[in-house]
Amino acid sequence: MSDGYAVVEARLAAGRASAAARIEALARQVADFVASSAWSSNDDEHDPEGATVAFERAQAQDLLAQARAEVVEFDDAAERLRAGTYGRCARCGGRIGEGRLEALPATRMCIACADRRR
Numbered sequence: 001m002s003d004g005y006a007v008v009e010a011r012l013a014a015g016r017a018s019a020a021a022r023i024e025a026l027a028r029q030v031a032d033f034v035a036s037s038a039w040s041s042n043d044d045e046h047d048p049e050g051a052t053v054a055f056e057r058a059q060a061q062d063l064l065a066q067a068r069a070e071v072v073e074f075d076d077a078a079e080r081l082r083a084g085t086y087g088r089c090a091r092c093g094g095r096i097g098e099g100r101l102e103a104l105p106a107t108r109m110c111i112a113c114a115d116r117r118r
């Protein structure tokens with residue numbers, strides 16, 4: 001089990017690192033939007049280009065929030081791994097399939113429960 005534990009631990013760490021890198025890039029992008037709008041007197045509501053800038057800024061902010069939430073999910077999954085509950089569905093308590101865990105290492109639910117939630 002220690003080999004399996006190490007593989008899962010590495011998978012979680014890699015996923016977290018990827019999300020953290022996205023956070024850095026997106027935070028810079030949002031900061032650039034804010035900085036560029038500080039030097040502009042564009043009226044987003046009446047300037048045809050302003051709507052695009054506002055949309056791109058909002059999209060980057062949303063992606064940043066998603067990446068931050070993903071880091072929390074990976075941290076929670078790592079805690080479940082240490083506690084010995086990783087790979088168990090939070091809803092039904094059953095095993096989460098290996099394929100699902102490989103595709104979504106931080107998932108909390110088995111495929112059946114995730115489908116029921118939709």
